[in-house]
Amino acid sequence: MLIFSLLIFNKLSTAAQDLFQIAPPLWHYKSVFFDKEAVVTMKLVEAGMAIHYTLNGQEPTENDPIYVRPITIKKTGTTLKARIFGAGYRPSQTVKATFFAKGLPIQSISQTPPDPQHGGSGETTLIDGNGGVPYSDNRTWMGFQDTILLKIKLTTAKKVRQIMLHTLKDQGSWIFSPQQVEVYGIKDKSGPLVLIGSQMLDASQEDPFIACLPTLIEVVSPWKTTDIVVKIYPLARMPDWHSGKGKMAWVFIDEVKLY
């Protein structure tokens, strides 16, 4: 009887609207990086459908609030997730974005030269507060296929407790999460580079969804400094399931923030 029920279920699941999935919500925001607040607007005018969203990191369900007016985000690290339900179709994929406040004032940044085709919008690309659009051709992104060094100079000496590196994951375009990020500090102006934080990432796991990927690296024992160096290692060899297997993956970065 169980098998028979499964057969019916399989049949039903391909019938009528159930054959199709709703497309993910269309939303707009200026940037996921904000000074005072970020405002997200979404659009949907289809009969019988509604956008449900969460701000607590949970997957939206039909019990979560329905989007009716622009959502204002003021707390750094807030993740907005949204998904459309209704009209008998399969619910949409969830779209998500995590928003970040300004952080410590950065005076300047220099980095390993990006690929000429993916040079962003100029030398301030990684500290200009623009980004969070998961589309690799967008000029907010700098693309690299090499070990990357970011040299960051703060306006005044500050205790840096946390570094946020904002990258893109678009595996179909050979863009993976980095496999390792290291953070170095300099105690005196002439002093040596000291490793003050690092993080390994599971870069080779297959994920068909294109998304922004914020990585937070904690500093072990913070001290006041004006200089921070971040070293980013791309995935050295793309995994066997990927069409570019064995080759080095790309890393795309649109922003780095210090807290």
Add this chain to the structure above:
Amino acid sequence: MRRRDFLLNTSLGLAGALYVPDLLFKNDTILGHNHKRYRIDTDWSQADVGRYPVNDCHEMVQDQKGRILLLTNETRNNVLIYDKSGKLLDAWGTEYPGAHGCTLFNENGTDVLFICDNTRHQVIKTTLDGKVLLTLDYPKETGMYTKAEEYVPTETAIAPNGDIYVADGYGKDFIIQYDARGQYIRHFGGRGGSPEHLLNAHGVCIDARDQANPCLIVCSRQQHAYKRFDLTGKYLSTIALPGAWVCRPVIKGDYLYAAVLQSHSRLWQRSGFITILDKQNKVVSNLAGSQPTYTDGHPDEMYQTIMAFQYPHDVCVDDEENLYVAQWNSGKTYPYKLTPIV
């Protein structure tokens, strides 16, 4: 994966499933808005995939006999000919590796085809059973091209007098006008920053809905717009379609139908849909796309709402107002048929 395969693969054998009443399986998803709503059938083609495969399904047309012709860049059979119920009647063509544009023209009572081949950098005029009548090479007469590779024609439109307009949609975005014998007359469009310039002139058609003033409608796909020109290439106006990567316009009756390859808001994520414009070129329905809305007379951004299509590339409207949708890069799917809700 096609739905038919999906059923076979998931139901562990069909014997048990036969007990389920048929009406439960009915594929009655209805797409569209206002008075242009359709029931979609994703299983229209009855072609045997082993014998008559497709690659990208680029364009479709209906001939005088009512048959539906599909052009694909699968060189085992570049042209598949169906009846309206999806039964395969005939197949031909092995010489068109870049088969892309397919336009049918009634030439003094006889149907002929114009095939644009991206790979051969040529336009080929054929009979409906594949005999070559005329070949147009790259248009060096324009003075704009130094070699064939710069010319990647995507579409043709044929005027009532037989003049041939070729859209170089993947090349330099010029529209090149020839007479019926293939003699160069003029060219226009091309890239630039003015309204008459084009970016991805992917399709072109003759719009004779206003019989006194027939005009050309040309895609400027990466500008999310159509641009109207008179038959001598003089720019007339732009039809903005924000968010929509519009493929060739197809005129039937008072309406303009077009496949939208993808939504600008979700690039390269299978975000296509079908759009329908009325005689005033106002969007009245989007099949699997957003409800058409206007702000101060300007259309709002359009986008996919239902993932019914992946990358639709052309719409054919038959003599009974049914639609057939051919898709590019969509898992070698055969065309879908959509039947109007009356």
